[in-house]
Amino acid sequence: MDFTLNEEQQMLQDTVARLARDSYGFDQREGFYRSEAGFSREFWQQLGELGICAVPLAEEHGGLGGGGVDTYLVMTELGRNLCLEPYLHSQVHGAGLLQQLGSDAQRAELLPRVAAGELQLAVALEESQSHYQLHDVQTRAEPCVGGWRLTGTKCVVVGGDSAGLVLVSARTSGAVLDESGISLFLVDPAASGVKRRSYPCIDGPRACELRLDGVVVSEDRLLGALGKALPALRYQQGRAIAAQCAEALGSMQESFRLTLDYLKTRKQFGAPIGKFQVLQHRMADMRGELEMAASMAILAACVADDPDSEERSRRLAAAKFIVTRAARFIAEQAIQLHGGIGMTWEYSLSHHAKRLVMLSHQLGDDDHHLRAYAELLRCA
Known part of the structure; x- marks a missing residue:
């Protein structure tokens, strides 16, 4: 297969790489991390002005109509530079759900603003007991005068x-673990009854616990058919997994580069420690894992926008499993080869390591996706 980028894809990659390199030095990132928003609103605005926010969205909604490979290029560079902006959760996952389930009026109202970077989305699907199971939903939505009343956490x-709208899954019928009866709603975080407890994750980005205490949303805030949102939730999570694999790949590549540079410059017994054969073997192992992860991230990008099928699901589960294992291996090896300096807050490698560990637990860990892959094989 020919994996050579075309001219437009190369320009996209170069644009994101240059912007992130110029705007996201490590010291600058520390300032963004400690800010109230937890990321750079100026950088987010630049992403919108340059059309980067519009890449995953369809052209009829103000986007650029980019596919999985285009998203892969963006996410790899954002991961390489440890960018804190919630691009994956807003532009890929949230906008994907809105594109798939939204009515013509909802898409026309919201997606152009999302494509321009004016409106940030967030996706609230997980609950404390769900453990990656999208159909395990205890949040309830009950009909009321003029719309729906949502209760849950x-x-x-x-x-x-920091999102302007949050896409919330809630059960409108059925028992807790039923696959039918799950609906998706657009919730304004400023609405009465919404409470957010914000906190920084260990790897930098900010998250929150979202409590809904009788929050009333109008009828036109329901996305898609009543009680039939689960297939779209699973499909769009697959697209988010592909984007996450690309982000992890960028972080792994930078971790490998930092480690290689360190072995070339750190001296012991009058020679660079990179000349020690045992360390060369460990770097070779890291390179092997990195190449395998890169291949699977590319595979995930190539199938991300394919029609829903068991084969697509198998490939995405395999990609997430292999990338997750490689990410943890490379993070651990990079820290060990650096020694104590690899764990210091002032050195970017420690932040890459934490990011890679966190990515391995989002959207399903390696055990979850290994089980999913095995079940899909039995169904084949």
Whole structure:
């Protein structure tokens, strides 16, 4: 297969790489991390002005109509530079759900603003007991005069404290674990009854716990058919997984580069420690894991926008499993090869390591996706 980028894709990659390199030095990132928003609103505005926010969205909604490979290029560079902006959760996951389930009026109203970077979305699907199971929903939505009343709690809503709208899954019928009866709603975080407890994740981005205490949303805030949101939730999570694999790949590549540079410059017994054969073997192992992760991240990008099928799900589960294992291996090896300096807050490698560990637990860990892959094989 030919994996050579075309001219437009190369320009996209170069644009994101240059912007992130110029705007996201490590010291600058520390300032963004400690700010009230937890990321750079100026950088987010630049992403919107340059059309980067519009890449995953369809052209008819003000986007650029980019596919999985285009998103892969953006996310790799954002991961390489440890960018804190919730691009994956807003532009890929949230906007994807809005594109798939929204009515013509909802898409026309909201998606152009999302594509321009004016409106940030967040996705609230996880609950404390759900453990990656999208159909395990205890948040309830009951009909009321003029719309729906939502009650429940969502956890680890990445970007939820700064989002203008949050997409919330809630059960409108059925028992807790039924796959039918799950609906998706657009919730204004400023609405009465919404409470957000914000906190920084260990890897930098901010998340929140979202509590809904009788929050009333109008009828036109329901996305898609009543009680039939689960297939779209699973499909769009697949697209988010592909984007996350790309982000992890960028972080792994930078971790590998930092480690290689360190082995070339750190001297012991009068020679660079990179000349020690045992360390060369460990770097070779890291390189092997990195190449395998890169191949699977590319595979995930290539199938991300394919029609829903068991084969697509199998490939995405395999990609997430392999990338997760590689990310943890590379993070651990990079820290060990650096020694104590690799764990210091002032050095970017420690932040890459924490980011890679956190990414391995979002949207399903390696055990979850290994089980999913095995079940899909039995169904084949």
